[in-house]
Amino acid sequence: xxxxxxxxxxxxxxxxxxxxxxxxxxxxxxxxxxxxxxxxxxxxxxxxxxxxxxxxxxxxxxxxxxxxxxxxxxxxxxxxxxxxxxxxxxxxxxxxxxxxxxxxxxxxxxxxxxxxxxxxxxxxxxxxxxxxxxxxxxxxxxxxxxxxxxxxxxxxxxxxxxxxxxxxxxxxxxxxxxxxxxxxxxxxxxxxxxxxxxxxxxxxxxxxxxxxxxxxxxxxxxxxxxxxxxxxxxxxxxxxxxxxxxxxxxxxxxxxxxxxxxxxxxxxxxxxxxxxxxxxxxxxxxxxxxxxxxxxxxxxxxxxxxxxxxxxxxxxxxxxxxxxxxxxxxxxxxxxxxxxxxxxxxxxxxxxxxxxxx
Amino acid sequence: xxxxxxxxxxxxxxxxxxxxxxxxxxxxxxxxxxxxxxxxxxxxxxxxxxxxxxxxxxxxxxxxxxxxxxxxxxxxxxxxxxxxxxxxxxxxxxxxxxxxxxxxxxxxxxxxxxxxxxxxxxxxxxxxxxxxxxxxxxxxxxxxxxxxxxxxxxxxxxxxxxxxxxxxxxxxxxxxxxxxxxxxxxxxxxxxxxxxxxxxxxxxxxxxxxxxxxxxxxxxxxxxxxxxxxxxxxxxxxxxxxxxxxxxxxxxxxxxxxxxxxxxxxxxxxxxxxxxxxxxxxxxxxxxxxxxxxxxxxxxxxxxxxxxxxxxxxxxxxxxxxxxxxxxxxxxxxxxxxxxxxxxxxxxxxxxxxxxxx
Numbered sequence: 206x207x208x209x210x211x212x213x214x215x216x217x218x219x220x221x222x223x224x225x226x227x228x229x230x231x232x233x234x235x236x237x238x239x240x241x242x243x244x245x246x247x248x249x250x251x252x253x254x255x256x257x258x259x260x261x262x263x264x265x266x267x268x269x270x271x272x273x274x275x276x277x278x279x280x281x282x283x284x285x286x287x288x289x290x291x292x293x294x295x296x297x298x299x300x301x302x303x304x305x306x307x308x309x310x311x312x313x314x315x316x317x318x319x320x321x322x323x324x325x326x327x328x329x330x331x332x333x334x335x336x337x338x339x340x341x342x343x344x345x346x347x348x349x350x351x352x353x354x355x356x357x358x359x360x361x362x363x364x365x366x367x368x369x370x371x372x373x374x375x376x377x378x379x380x381x382x383x384x385x386x387x388x389x390x391x392x393x394x395x396x397x398x399x400x401x402x403x404x405x406x407x408x409x410x411x412x413x414x415x416x417x418x419x420x421x422x423x424x425x426x427x428x429x430x431x432x433x434x435x436x437x438x439x440x441x442x443x444x445x446x447x448x449x450x451x452x453x454x455x456x457x458x459x460x461x462x463x464x465x466x467x468x469x470x471x472x473x474x475x476x477x478x479x480x481x482x483x484x485x486x487x488x489x490x491x492x493x494x495x496x497x498x499x500x501x502x503x504x505x506x507x508x509x510x511x512x513x514x515x516x517x518x519x520x521x522x523x524x525x526x527x528x529x530x531x532x533x534x535x536x537x538x539x540x541x542x543x544x545x546x547x548x549x550x551x552x553x554x555x556x557x558x559x560x561x562x563x
Numbered sequence: 564x565x566x567x568x569x570x571x572x573x574x575x576x577x578x579x580x581x582x583x584x585x586x587x588x589x590x591x592x593x594x595x596x597x598x599x600x601x602x603x604x605x606x607x608x609x610x611x612x613x614x615x616x617x618x619x620x621x622x623x624x625x626x627x628x629x630x631x632x633x634x635x636x637x638x639x640x641x642x643x644x645x646x647x648x649x650x651x652x653x654x655x656x657x658x659x660x661x662x663x664x665x666x667x668x669x670x671x672x673x674x675x676x677x678x679x680x681x682x683x684x685x686x687x688x689x690x691x692x693x694x695x696x697x698x699x700x701x702x703x704x705x706x707x708x709x710x711x712x713x714x715x716x717x718x719x720x721x722x723x724x725x726x727x728x729x730x731x732x733x734x735x736x737x738x739x740x741x742x743x744x745x746x747x748x749x750x751x752x753x754x755x756x757x758x759x760x761x762x763x764x765x766x767x768x769x770x771x772x773x774x775x776x777x778x779x780x781x782x783x784x785x786x787x788x789x790x791x792x793x794x795x796x797x798x799x800x801x802x803x804x805x806x807x808x809x810x811x812x813x814x815x816x817x818x819x820x821x822x823x824x825x826x827x828x829x830x831x832x833x834x835x836x837x838x839x840x841x842x843x844x845x846x847x848x849x850x851x852x853x854x855x856x857x858x859x860x861x862x863x864x865x866x867x868x869x870x871x872x873x874x875x876x877x878x879x880x881x882x883x884x885x886x887x888x889x890x891x892x893x894x895x896x897x898x899x900x901x902x903x904x905x906x907x908x909x910x911x912x913x914x915x916x917x918x919x920x921x
Contacts, residue, residue, distance in 0.1 A: 212902060230591065230611065233588065236898035236899065237900070238610045252591050255609070489893050506889065531862050535869075538592065538593060542571055542595070542596065558847055
């Protein structure tokens with residue numbers, strides 16, 4: 206176990222979006238200060254961060270000064286360029302480590318890692334050239350989804366193929382980027398497990414949540430998820446398995462498809478996760494604090510659920526609902542302070558709590 | 564009702580201690596930024612505030628610039644000098660308003676206000692000169708407590724008189740400051756009601772908490788308090804009565820002695836209150852957010868209790884208990900990031916939640 210960070214020490218966060226904002230608040234609750242690094246000039250985390258560096262990912266002087274100003278580095282965003290991590294890592298501990306980032310920055314590496322761990326995934330094949338796609342589709346079958354290997358999120362960089370007729374247009378949409386073709390899993394619903402691993406190797410998981418997406422963006426997470434007791438245990442063990450294999454420190458999100466036959470891992474995110482926001486109002490210790498505890502070398506806390514929760518994202522015009530949401534019973538708002546409302550933009554979320562069932 | 568503040572607007576907070584720190588976090592959750600004003604150079608609120616002005620209460624240029632930089636002013640500290648408020652008030656809305664501050668800055672004005680409202684208080688008498696004290700003690704009887712009229716908190720500026728023999732030393736301890744002699748109320752326990760009033764005049768109260776003091780400092784608040792249903796209702800109505808009489812906007816704490824015969828108001832605090840910290844882990848909307856909602860012209864939220872809570876302050880060496888507290892079940896830590904541990908200094912607090920009884 207790493208020596209815990211003392212009160213007043215500084216945690217560096219790569220990325221200053223809403224996840225960095227909520228990590229900063231959790232760090233403050235434990236007596237730490239946060240220094241956020243982000244290339245964008247107006248970032249949600251700036252309102253609650255102790256310090257902000259506004260510089261590009263390839264600004265070596267800024268990265269070096271950032272490393273000198275903080276005691277440990279973590280991230281809210283898995284696609285931090287490799288060169289930036291190469292520069293930071295010898296200067297300062299980076300948690301979670303490079304293995305987790307390398308795996309999750311590349312969909313092919315991620316799927317291969319999961320399969321090698323013995324976990325079930327959608328069938329997949331690498332597509333590096335146009336010729337590969339026809340062969341991959343023959344192997345996997347339609348429908349299937351072609352995805353860029355890197356930098357995809359919220360449904361971006363993805364094209365669905367209904368038949369071989371879609372091969373040319375789908376490949377064109379990749380714009381030459383290395384891709385992966387994934388089979389479509391006929392799932393009944395999607396769940397996610399938000400799990401944490403401390404610097405002492407201890408693992409803790411929150412109760413699985415059930416996710417509802419719309420247009421590729423998470424709309425809602427409900428806890429508890431529809432799962433049998435065995436499935437629930439299996440899902441948590443899968444997450445623990447992944448954390449241990451990556452020698453992970455921090456919180457990781459695992460999205461899982463539930464089918465009548467199996468639990469199929471969809472993807473992992475090496476960070477706090479939108480589907481874990483319900484923990485802010487459902488547990489004494491939430492996902493943001495659990496992550497900060499791990500990164501700071503503190504023991505993990507008690508993430509037991511005290512209430513059932515439905516988390517709903519506020520996206521774009523959903524902000525029109527604020528007057529009603531402010532008055533709704535058992536309802537906690539979490540707004541990100543983004544000045545401009547834009548379609549598809551996550552503006553905040555709402556946690557609605559109800560007493561534990563059964 | 565005031566027009567609600569828009570996302571990204573700035574709330575000014577007079578005072579940057581732990582209360583200002585937790586107000587800043589609550590404001591961020593609603594999409595607002597906080598600008599904190601405090602004469603002290605190192606303040607807990609600075610870690611999570613959008614901006615900080617570090618200037619004296621009599622620095623007119625700094626106060627004027629502060630008023631220009633914020634959309635509304637509130638406070639975490641009722642003893643802001645009158646001259647500073649006189650300067651700010653024409654420039655910017657100040658919530659709660661002057662009446663509440665005038666009443667709570669002066670123990671004699673406060674007791675008189677409460678008595679005039681028909682509420683029960685300890686017997687009291689003004690003591691402006693040495694001669695007044697003998698007469699006041701004759702009227703009230705021993706034991707009694709002599710207190711400075713202004714600037715007292717956490718048991719400071721108070722002397723207990725067991726008999727007329729203590730008159731000379733007690734008066735000397737006041738160092739010439741105007742004082743008030745208060746009778747001792749033989750209470751079974753102390754409770755507090757944390758109540759809020761919105762800019763629309765709506766009133767909401769959290770469940771009363773039961774307070775345990777040690778050496779004049781709050782050690783613990785337990786919710787629910789030991790109260791009959793009628794007492795509980797009466798306590799909340801007393802708080803509502805006070806809020807309405809003061810045309811109050813924001814959160815107010817009311818400390819009440821419970822005696823076999825009556826509920827006796829001890830004192831009021833025109834701000835969020837240490838005995839309301841349990842709401843952070845016991846309710847969907849806590850006292851800090853309730854205060855920010857009122858100040859920002861938003862409707863009050865649902866402060867219904869979802870769990871029983873025991874809040875324990877971490878004072879000075881209590882920080883030695885951190886390793887155990889970090890691992891304790893159902894336990895949420897709230898540390899203030901104060902670098903130096905000093906005896907009697909509030910370093911943080913812990914909320915321990917358990918399921919609702921009954």
